[in-house]
Amino acid sequence: MHDRPTEPRIEPIDLDDVTDAELRDTLAGALTHDGKPLNIFGVLGHHPKLLKRFNLLGGFILNKGLLPERERELVILRVGWNAQAVYEFGQHTVIGKRCGLTDDEIAALTKSPYDHDWSPDDRALIALADDLHADDCVSAGTWLALTDRWSEAELVELLIVAGFYRLVSGFLNSAGVQLDDGIPGFPTGGLQQGIAAGVRPLVQSTVGGVRSGCRTGRAGSTGGSRPPASGR
Numbered sequence: 001m002h003d004r005p006t007e008p009r010i011e012p013i014d015l016d017d018v019t020d021a022e023l024r025d026t027l028a029g030a031l032t033h034d035g036k037p038l039n040i041f042g043v044l045g046h047h048p049k050l051l052k053r054f055n056l057l058g059g060f061i062l063n064k065g066l067l068p069e070r071e072r073e074l075v076i077l078r079v080g081w082n083a084q085a086v087y088e089f090g091q092h093t094v095i096g097k098r099c100g101l102t103d104d105e106i107a108a109l110t111k112s113p114y115d116h117d118w119s120p121d122d123r124a125l126i127a128l129a130d131d132l133h134a135d136d137c138v139s140a141g142t143w144l145a146l147t148d149r150w151s152e153a154e155l156v157e158l159l160i161v162a163g164f165y166r167l168v169s170g171f172l173n174s175a176g177v178q179l180d181d182g183i184p185g186f187p188t189g190g191l192q193q194g195i196a197a198g199v200r201p202l203v204q205s206t207v208g209g210v211r212s213g214c215r216t217g218r219a220g221s222t223g224g225s226r227p228p229a230s231g232r
Contacts, residue, residue, distance in 0.1 A: 004084065005176030012042020012177075023048045026055065032180050039177050040087065040168075058168075061161055062095075066154050069099035071125055075158065076165045077101070077109045078129035081186075085169035090183040107187040121149050125158070132162050 015037055018024045027037040027045055037045065044051040065072065073096035080088035093106055108116035113126050124145035131138045138146070138159075146155060171177075179185060 001084070004086065004173055006178075007176060008039075008043070008178055009174070009176035010043050010046065012037065012039050013045045015042075018045070020048060023051070026051060032182070034181060038091075039180050040091075040172065043175050043177050057164060061157075061164060065161070066151075066157050067161065070096075070101055071122075072161060073099045073101055074105075074109070074122060075125050075129055075162055077106060078126050079133070079162055079165045080169055081110050082129060082133040083166060083169035083173065085172050086185045087172045087177050087179055087183075088165065088169045090179050090185050093184050103187075110187055120145065124149070128158060129162055132159075132166065 013027075015024065015027050015035075018027060023045060026048075027041055030038045030041045032038060036042070041051065044054060061072070073092055076092045077089060077096055080086075080092060096106055097103075105116070108118070109126070113123055118126065124142060127142040128138055128146060131142050146158070150158065
């Protein structure tokens with residue numbers, strides 16, 4: 001696992017330096033308490049046309065999708081944890097609480113799903129995120145469990161939500177987008193504890209009787225083993 005940058009690799013643009021009216025309006029609509037654009041938008045603002053289209057999909061997912069808000073945020077947080085994208089996890093900790101996730105549930109999303117009494121439906125959503133992280137394909141057992149609850153349209157949306165936030169997490173990590181002031185990071189005893197121990201957390205999932213686990217490389221390594229194709 002590569003170290004996550006502790007300083008920005010791409011500095012967010014300063015709203016005072018923006019002369020394009022459309023970009024200025026976009027950034028002004030996503031301000032932190034101190035009047036600065038959220039760091040993610042400040043960095044994306046270097047590419048205004050891409051930012052505009054990014055917001056179209058992101059805005060649809062968060063405001064107009066079919067999925068219940070709580071379940072959507074559960075998937076996003078697990079994706080953010082698996083990617084170890086602290087910015088993503090922090091922002092969606094705030095959103096997730098507004099959408100009905102508890103502190104205990106958010107903390108549990110940083111651990112093995114066996115460490116919390118998840119419902120079968122929640123466990124299937126966690127497994128979806130874990131399978132995609134491990135092998136870029138939802139396993140047959142996970143898929144079967146998902147189809148017990150979700151329509152085909154909702155399944156399409158679940159896959160797009162997970163895929164979109166995997167993309168976002170990779171962008172945030174690689175660009176070194178830092179936490180906005182006042183936004184929490186990972187729960188205490190989560191990622192920080194894993195890094196202190198020198199290893200990434202073990203992520204395991206089980207759906208439909210299929211269980212697998214993968215402990216990947218030590219924090220700071222440039223490699224790390226790829227999880228087995230059966231999912232994780």
